[in-house]
Amino acid sequence: MSERTNLMEGGKDEILLNVLHRAQEKHGYLSESVLKKISSKYSIPIAKLYGVVKFYTMFHTEPQGKxxxxxxxxxxxxxxxxxxxxxxxxxxxxxxxxxxxxxxxxxxxxxxxxxxxxxxxxxxxxxxxxxxxxxxxxxxxxxxxxxxxxxxxx
Ligand code: FES
Missing domain, CATH: 3.40.30.10 (Glutaredoxin)
Structure with a gap:
């Protein structure tokens, strides 16, 4: 089963966290444009993504220091x-x-x-x-x- 399918079925929060982690590692932080791409790719409402990102302190929506x-x-x-x-x-x-x-x-x-x-x-x-x-x-x-x-x- 693909990651996309799992996410669309819901209840796979662990996979969503991995997607967000990878995106943050790649871009340094989770900008609005990165979150919109994830939202679109996995058909997840942007509000849900923001909810997850704001809940966990390990995710950042602003550029980070070195x-x-x-x-x-x-x-x-x-x-x-x-x-x-x-x-x-x-x-x-x-x-x-x-x-x-x-x-x-x-x-x-x-x-x-x-x-x-x-x-x-x-x-x-x-x-x-x-x-x-x-x-x-x-x-x-x-x-x-x-x-x-x-x-x-x-
Ligand atoms: S309380 Fe466990 S490392 Fe700080």
């Missing part, structure tokens, strides 16, 4: 200095959760547990777990990424 930081907001991390780390990131990057820096270098999000509770506090940086975080380790990471970006511009 580096995506997802700080864990679940209890083990929050109780292990996670709040200070989140405040540091917001202050250092001068953005709120869900925003992208003006230079498009960083986007900051909050995620639920990423399965690294035994090494809390943790975050994902470009989907890779970073654990046992401290303000110093975050400072160094951001500095390195800024430096790398500066070097690439030269």
């Amino acid at each position: 580096n995506i930081i997802e700080i864990c907001g679940s209890p083990s991390c929050v109780l292990n200095n996670g709040i200070s780390l989140e405040q540091f990131l917001k202050s250092e990057l001068k953005i709120k959760i869900g925003e992208t820096t003006q230079d498009k270098l960083f986007s900051l999000y909050k995620t639920s547990c990423i399965g690294c509770c035994d090494e809390a506090p943790a975050m994902l940086l470009n989907r890779k777990p970073c654990t046992r975080l401290t303000i110093d380790s975050l400072k160094a990471t951001i500095e390195n990424l800024r430096k790398e970006a500066g070097e690439k511009k030269e």
Whole structure:
């Protein structure tokens, strides 16, 4: 049975999520035009697509920064200095959760547990777990990424 057929039959949310993931990987985010193409190809109402995309924090309808930081907001991390780390990131990057820096270098999000509770506090940086975080380790990471970006511009 084809993917298209499955989606048209409904009830195949997992396949729809895969389609959206692949589209986001390809385009960097799910723009209106990308969602319209998916809507048309799979005969899914655009409102349903927006509903799914807005429900899951992993989908983005705006262009993302080069580096995506997802700080864990679940209890083990929050109780292990996670709040200070989140405040540091917001202050250092001068953005709120869900925003992208003006230079498009960083986007900051909050995620639920990423399965690294035994090494809390943790975050994902470009989907890779970073654990046992401290303000110093975050400072160094951001500095390195800024430096790398500066070097690439030269
Ligand atoms: S609570 Fe943060 S990784 Fe589990």
